[in-house]
Amino acid sequence: MDVPHHCPWSISKILKARPTALIHLTFTVGRSSSFSMWLDPWLGGRTLLDLFGFEIISLAESTSFALVRESLMNDSWNIAPSNHTSVMELRNLLNYTEISSSDRILWDNLSIIKTSDIWNSLRSRKPQVAWFHLIWHKVKVPKAAFLLWWSLPFY
Structure with missing residues (x-):
């Protein structure tokens, strides 16, 4: 979402910090993933909509509210059998994405995170x-x- 023009200063600062935060986040996709297939940045810090545009949703025979787990079958990716270039590229990207036992989001690969860890990694000392x-x-x-x-x- 874009930063609303008339929103509180604190909310505006948080929304503007998203690109910086994404640099520090690592997403791990689980078998029963609750990540949004198209809207969450689980693939290298970018959303699939950013990578492919809105047409990929219909090309992959999906919906905009689909979850990642809907594209998984027996611990492997199950994307629509289309020969469109974007879908083939999507399949290729997903083949390099490991499926774990559960979803995880890590900050700088730390399993236990404190607010001070986030603050120290974002500020310049x-x-x-x-x-x-x-x-x-x-x-x-x-x-x-x-x-x-x-x-x-x-x-």
Whole structure:
């Protein structure tokens, strides 16, 4: 979905961060997968609609709300027998997609994730400046620390 023009700032920031987040996500397709076949980015971080366009849904004799598990039969891919170039390319891509026992979405291949892991992988770290401990210490007055920090030049 596109970012709505008049949505709250926080929602807008989250929606705009999707491409950055997709770089860190790894999807594993399970036998009874609940991923959307066409709308979820389970194939290399891209949706099948992004890769092939809307016509692939009818060419593959599917619906736009189909789940991945509907295209699986006996742990292998079962796509419509079409000779259209897009469907053949789709079949080729799917043949290289491993089917696991269950769906999994991993952040930087970590099975247990904390919010701090996500924050640290998204932000750019800069070296701590020499005056950091002069301003941000245990007995600081928050307003004074903020104003002093704000007035110092950044390097």
